Amino acid sequence: MIRNSSPSGFVLAILMRTALCCLFLTASALAEIRVSTDFEGGNAEVVSLDQRTKTLHIMPELREGRGWPCWWYFRLDGLTAGETFTLEVQAQTKPFSGDQVLAAAWCQPKHAWLSSDGETWTASDEGTRSADKVMSYKLKPTAETLRLAWGPPFVPADAEKLLTEIAAKLPESKRFELAKTRGGRPVNGIRIGDENAPHQLWVGSRQHAWEAGGSQVGRGFIRWYASDEAKALRAKTCLHFIPIMDVDNATLGAGGKEAIPRDHNRDWADAPIYPEVAAAQRMIAEIHQKHGLDAYIDLHNPGAGDGIFFFGPFAFERLTGIQQRNYSRWMELAAANITTPRPVEPKYRFATYVKTDEERGRMSSGWVRANAGDFTISITLETGWNSPLMSVEGYSSIGAGLGRALAAYVEENPRRP
Ligand SMILES: [Zn+2]
Known part of the structure; x- marks a missing residue:
């Protein structure tokens, strides 16, 4: 029986009712599907969200001047386990540079990638593309919250975690800050x-x-490099490893490619725009002057197929002597060691879509070739993305293969006459 009519009792009753009311509201709000992108690498522009049919339609949000709008990564809350959810992805309609609008294919992998913990990523069933260029993925969430991305993400927090892990495993290693970004x-x-x-x-x-x-x-590469298998290689080698160069755009969930005023990998000029490129140039030049640089390897992931290949030096067919021997030998050893989840192509490809010598010289591999020695190999490893084989585990296995190829290559002493 409630006899208490004192003001404090009254206030308490009101507070309790308000609290109950809030609980009820929270419960009903949970049933609503919500999209969030407020984390590293997050990107999605919601075109529509139909709570009734559980259909979300997005496009990659344009980050002005920050390159291709192709990447998307977001979190969904308020899902119901077992109830089909449909994700539709279309191209960004606004131009990313001048009047260039990015083709839809770049933001429409065959499979979307899903994670409930942000660590383990699995490919969805294959999406279907409509005549009006909208890709549709049917998903069966197993939990109330799900992360969805264009591909398995790797953001600066992952880089930090990785560097911490490697530094702890190899106390003789030394972490360094290459530069602060713009x-x-x-x-x-x-x-x-x-x-x-x-x-x-x-x-x-x-x-x-x-x-x-x-x-x-x-x-995958650096974990292999820190493993017991790489002990002999570590004993005679100094490695510098950078997990993310374009930290700004990776943080903002921007594409970066063809950014304004310059693509990161066209910035290896006399006066770079990006401080991290300038710092890498200084360090690489110093390493080469003092000790000689054996190999520069830049890791890319551009291909809408699932091929794995190296871009080699443009003049490969005309190379002679030690240069010819080293680039050829590298290809043989890479093909022997990079075999899963698909073998690397046993011949170089050439970035012939870059037309002028001036622009070729501003690509990192070109700049290193021009600024290092005859015995140096400078190449890019290009992995495809449009396949469920290109999972965290698949990429990692390519990285380990790269490590094994480097071990075999260094073992032969690429500086021998
Ligand atoms: Zn690239």
Whole structure:
């Protein structure tokens, strides 16, 4: 029986009713599907969200001046386990540069990638593309919350975690900050091995922010490099490794490719725009002057197929002597060691879509070729993305294969006459 009519009792009753009311509202709000992108790498412009049919239609949001709008990554809350959810993806309609609108295919992988914990990523069933160029994926969520992405993401927090893991495993390694980006964010790397070691390697990824698979390959590589299998290689080698170069665009969920005023991988000029490119140039030049650089490997992930290949030097057919021998030998060893989830193509491809020598010289691999030695190999490893084989595990296996190829290559001493 309630006899209490004092003001404090009255207030308490009101508060309790309000609390109950809030609980009820929270419960009903949970039934609503919500989209969020407020985290590293997050990107989605909601075109429509139909709560009744559980259909979300998005396009990659344009990050002005920050390159191709192809990447998307968002979290859904308020799902019902077991109830089909439909994701539709279309191209961004606004131009990313001048009057260029990006073709839909770049933002429409055959499979969307799903994760309930942000760590483990699985491919959805294959999507279907309509005549009006909308890709539709049918999903069966197993939990109330789901992360969805264009491909398995790799953001600066993942880079930090990876560098911490490797540094803990190899106490002799040394973490370093390559530079602060234009946006003031650190671009971090790790050096493994004695600075004065007889062999010197530089491996880096994500000059193109949307090519997250490049960092996934990098993670597989550096984990292999820190493993017991790589002990002999580590003993005679100094490696510099950068998991993400374009930290700004990777953080903002921007594509980066063909950014304004310059694509990251066209910035290897006399006066780079991006501080991390300038810093990499300084460090690589110094390493080469002091000790000689054996290999520069840039990891990319551009292809809408599932091929894995190397871009080699444009003049490959005309190379002679030690250059010819080393580039050819590298290809043989790479083909022997990069075999899963698909074998690497046993012949170089050439980035012939880059037309002028001036522009070719502003690509990182071209700049390194021009600024290193006869025995240096400077190449890019290009992985495709449009396949369920290109999973976290698939990319990681490519990275381990890359490590094994480097071990075999260094073992033969690429500096021998
Ligand atoms: Zn690229």
